[in-house]
Amino acid sequence: MARFSSLEIAKSTYMLHNKLSLIKEITVWSHKQILKEIESLPNAAGPKAETLKQRIEFYLADALLTFDKEDALDKLANIESAEAQEKWIRESYKSGKKELVEKKLETIIDNPLSDDILVFASDFLARKYRKKRTSILTDMLRDNSQRIALDEMHKASVEKGVVAYYKNKGLFAQRTENELFRSLFGLFFWEEIFDIEGYGLVNEFDRTPLSLKNNCLYEIANTSIETKIASIEDSQQLLQFLSKQAVKHFGKPNDIFRWKDKLLALIKPFIEHAPYQAILQHLLAMTKDWYALNDGYPDIMVIDSAKPHISESLRFEEIKSEGDQLRRNQLTTIQRLKEQGFNVIITNVEWIIDPMQAYVVVDIETTGGRASNHKITEVGMVKVVNGEIVDQWQSLINPQRRIPANITALTGIDNEMVQHAPIFAEVAQEIADFTEHCVFVAHNVNFDYGFIREEFARLERHFKRPKLCTVSQMRKFYKGLPSYSLANLTKHFEIPMQRHHRAMSDAIAASELLKLINEKRIPSN
Known part of the structure; x- marks a missing residue:
């Protein structure tokens, strides 16, 4: 099936498209050059070609305003496009042709070329001729x-x-x-x-x-x-x-x-x-x-x-x-x-800064340090509202691969512990539901967030939450500490830890850091 119903329409569209591209490249015009281009414009065949010709005519008439405003306005008035009508109204009003402009506005409102020009004409008529001091937009914003x-x-x-x-x-x-x-x-x-x-x-x-x-x-x-x-x-x-x-x-x-x-x-x-x-x-x-x-x-x-x-x-x-x-x-x-x-x-x-904003403080354990290559072995999450833990969620995760010995030595999580644990796909919806409408908080948030987002991506699911990093926020509000690792911060602020490098224990500890951060972030009454 051909794109155009006839060869004549196809040629006309092609020629006018090329003409428009060439005209747009000209940055400096002479009066004579503009008139020559207008006189040499070919007839348009078909609706697409007609639209292209109107755009060319508008472009040339706009350029002509610099040399002969009256001639340019005459040409704008004869172009059947919304942008030409709007330009003619604005320029004619500036030139003092207020009666002609008012008649044109009434004509447009009775028979608009598009909704856009109808909105413009209604607004212009109301503001300039009815002594109305606000625009349609202002009315909408107010009412x-x-x-x-x-x-x-x-x-x-x-x-x-x-x-x-x-x-x-x-x-x-x-x-x-x-x-x-x-x-x-x-x-x-x-x-x-x-x-x-x-x-x-x-x-x-x-x-x-x-x-x-x-x-x-x-x-x-x-x-x-x-x-x-x-x-x-x-x-x-x-x-x-x-x-x-x-x-x-x-x-x-x-x-x-x-x-x-x-x-x-x-x-x-x-x-x-x-x-x-x-x-x-x-x-x-x-x-x-x-x-x-x-x-x-x-x-x-x-x-x-x-x-x-x-x-x-x-x-x-x-x-x-x-x-x-x-x-x-x-x-x-x-x-x-x-x-x-x-x-x-x-x-x-x-x-x-809303004290009732819900936060989910997350910690994960993994088989390694790169989200694209490694998998999650444990997730711990606590939900915090107004400084209090209101809910929590924790699960071991079967990574469907062996856990390296050095990781087991660090976290205490071995292959036997995750053998019968759910795989991530089986708990993904629970994690999505638990974190929905919450700020995702973690100590070095891009690590935990990146792993969870990658796990969702493997399931062809999108995961996006607003984030807050307790590392960067502690650096901002508690300057000059010797270390901002989770272990050292919990020691410095005397935050109890059950077991470092286990998800729930670390998540609870990070939630205490969040409380310290929000004491600085949220203005007191």
């Missing part, structure tokens, strides 16, 4: 935002920290971002996206169908799309249809979403708690403007089943910490979700 305090240990993975925050409060929360709606879109409209001749995937190396590349899915498949949407009468039917689609198409290559074994586990809670009509409305909007609505979705979904009405139980949250900005594509998508009845808020994270 639909909240602030929560998170322990600074979550700085490396803010969204994960917020999910943990809600789960600790007994609410359902999970990361969604673009994955949720892209998965819904791909599953629901699979046949329309991939099976229409001439608009699907071109060859086995392709991942994006032409209908999405050209942003014309609704244009070519509107009858099928409307019929499919009309066939769904309730949430249960929608979930059943998506489940059948997942079974039918599982594993087929595409770049809309990633196939996962737990894909339906992401989708199911959303379908059960969101108005199905709103879901279908948004999927329909995605078919009409894939460019604008394929990304920019809120970071997490939160479900509070205690809420009396289904419309109140589910909300999306866009997470922002210090220095983060809400981008235009995010604003566009959030605005559209809100228009369709979804509850979307902005959650601003304030960093604190």
Whole structure:
């Protein structure tokens, strides 16, 4: 199957693509050169070529502003692209053409080329012509935002920290971002996206169908799309249809979403708690403007089943910490979700040192010093909240290899002791559950964390937790000690040790160091 429906369209696209690349390389323009390029532009054949030509025209008109602003504005006004419309509005407003700009803004709002330009036009009109002092973004931040305090240990993975925050409060929360709606879109409209001749995937190396590349899915498949949407009468039917689609198409290559074994586990809670009509409305909007609505979705979904009405139980949250900005594509998508009845808020994270943050202090024993070559023989973990041990977990681990004699001499763990112990795969889930939503603490944390992460990787599982190292933190808060080894620190601070180089004993000792560290880290009331 050819990528283009005719040789003429293929040649036109190729020529304009090359022309755009050449023009972008020019850094210094003359007035005469710009006019010559504009006059010599060939006609465009096909939607892809038309888009390329519009980009070239915009690029040249923008360069022309330096030499002849009126001529440049005339040319911008005749380019049917959102970026040209926005540029014309901004430059014309600066030039005092306020009445013309107001009419143009009204026209755009009545018939926008994209959601992006609609958001821009609505915002510009409100601020410049209605004496409104705030933008749409400011309104959203003021009227639909909240602030929560998170322990600074979550700085490396803010969204994960917020999910943990809600789960600790007994609410359902999970990361969604673009994955949720892209998965819904791909599953629901699979046949329309991939099976229409001439608009699907071109060859086995392709991942994006032409209908999405050209942003014309609704244009070519509107009858099928409307019929499919009309066939769904309730949430249960929608979930059943998506489940059948997942079974039918599982594993087929595409770049809309990633196939996962737990894909339906992401989708199911959303379908059960969101108005199905709103879901279908948004999927329909995605078919009409894939460019604008394929990304920019809120970071997490939160479900509070205690809420009396289904419309109140589910909300999306866009997470922002210090220095983060809400981008235009995010604003566009959030605005559209809100228009369709979804509850979307902005959650601003304030960093604190939280005394109620849960820590898991970990110590492991191994067959050697390199995570890639050696295996774990014992794991000991204690969970600490507000300075107190609230839980603990320990197990010998069968490394499925012989333990070197020098390691046995150091730890006391021999081959006979681990012969009937579980292998790591048998306790991996327990370790994952015990450490979930906790800060991973160890004395020389990269050693213990690296071994555990490597063991999970061997099982093709991902393991990631925020980390705290008692070695580096003791050096920071207790300067000038002769040694920062666990043995010497426990001796210096008179911390009792049952048996050095056994996992649980070392973990308990390191938890006492954590208490000393947090006495310095956490401000006293």
